[in-house]
């Protein structure tokens with residue numbers, strides 16, 4: 045063979061290739077068994093080698109007939125949702141409530157609280173693994189596998205690394221507890237002798253998802269926790285953006301109602317609904333409220349609209365794929381922060397205050413378990 049054998053792309057025979065500087069492919073790695081170097085001396089062998097090299101370099105897509113390659117549908121995104129500080133559907137409105145000048149101080153106070161301090165505290169797979177907590181309010185985040193619970197917690201905390209997120213359903217397998225905010229508003233009089241002073245003002249619990257790829261004993265563990273944990277102040281139940289309640293969602297909602305646990309509904313992944321997100325979310329909310337009303341009508345323990353479940357339904361776009369600049373500030377997160385603090389028993393006006401029930405009490409000293417928190 046005389047002359048130079050040109051390679052068909054990035055790979056080739058660097059010794060022979062005119063693009064050898066950029067080629068980067070080691071000639072030693074080429075299998076000479078087919079065709080043999082000797083066969084290069086005839087043009088048929090050369091053609092065969094060219095075909096082989098072309099096959100090596102051609103991307104998979106060119107080897108598969110076009111009709112088999114169905115392009116992966118990308119969810120339509122609406123970045124404008126990321127910038128909203130609150131996406132809240134009030135019972136009498138089909139559009140998200142606008143954020144007024146009067147709302148700003150309380151939204152800012154909630155933001156400040158969530159950014160004050162943060163720590164991962166512990167993981168628990170059973171109720172008995174939870175250390176005793178008598179004074180720090182706890183809020184549990186519940187929802188189906190992959191609905192976005194861990195992402196939601198990260199967004200609330202304004203960081204991307206607190207809870208582990210995965211595309212694969214069933215990633216979180218234990219209850220993971222995070223301490224946040226300053227403990228300055230916690231009533232320390234309730235501390236018993238020998239107890240450590242609180243380090244945070246609120247605890248958030250990430251939980252394993254239920255449904256697809258979930259753990260079989262999830263139900264028992266969570267129902268025990270909902271019924272027995274005295275420091276539990278409320279649950280945030282995450283629904284997917286379509287708001288279509290699955291059988292498992294209904295079971296959890298029933299468990300929350302029976303445990304008389306204050307419940308806040310939040311729709312996730314609002315950014316994947318496209319430009320008509322407000323309309324679609326409104327339709328979802330309209331399908332959720334009747335179910336809640338039906339359920340609360342059957343409860344005699346006080347789990348009613350307002351006292352049991354929060355009539356305002358929130359939506360968020362908690363995904364943090366955009367930029368770290370807007371981390372945890374957009375997509376309805378500040379609005380939910382405020383709603384969570386309200387559920388935990390904090391008053392948010394110009395500054396944070398504990399709700400009057402806790403500070404005006406001047407009767408006998410009672411145990412924490414007998415204290416009636418804001419229902």
Ligand SMILES: Nc1nc2c(ncn2[C@@H]2O[C@H](COP(=O)(O)OP(=O)(O)OP(=O)(O)O)[C@@H](O)[C@H]2O)c(=O)[nH]1
Nearest residue numbers: 189190191192193194195210214215216253362363
């Ligand atoms: N576009 C978008 N994606 C989101 C949003 N929230 C979560 N995701 C994505 O949804 C997937 C699941 O999120 P996770 O937070 O791990 O869901 P999870 O509910 O904790 O899942 P399990 O722990 O398995 O129950 C991840 O790929 C996230 O990036 C959101 O608001 N918008």
Ligand SMILES: [Mg+2]
Nearest residue numbers: 193194215216
């Ligand atoms: Mg998770």
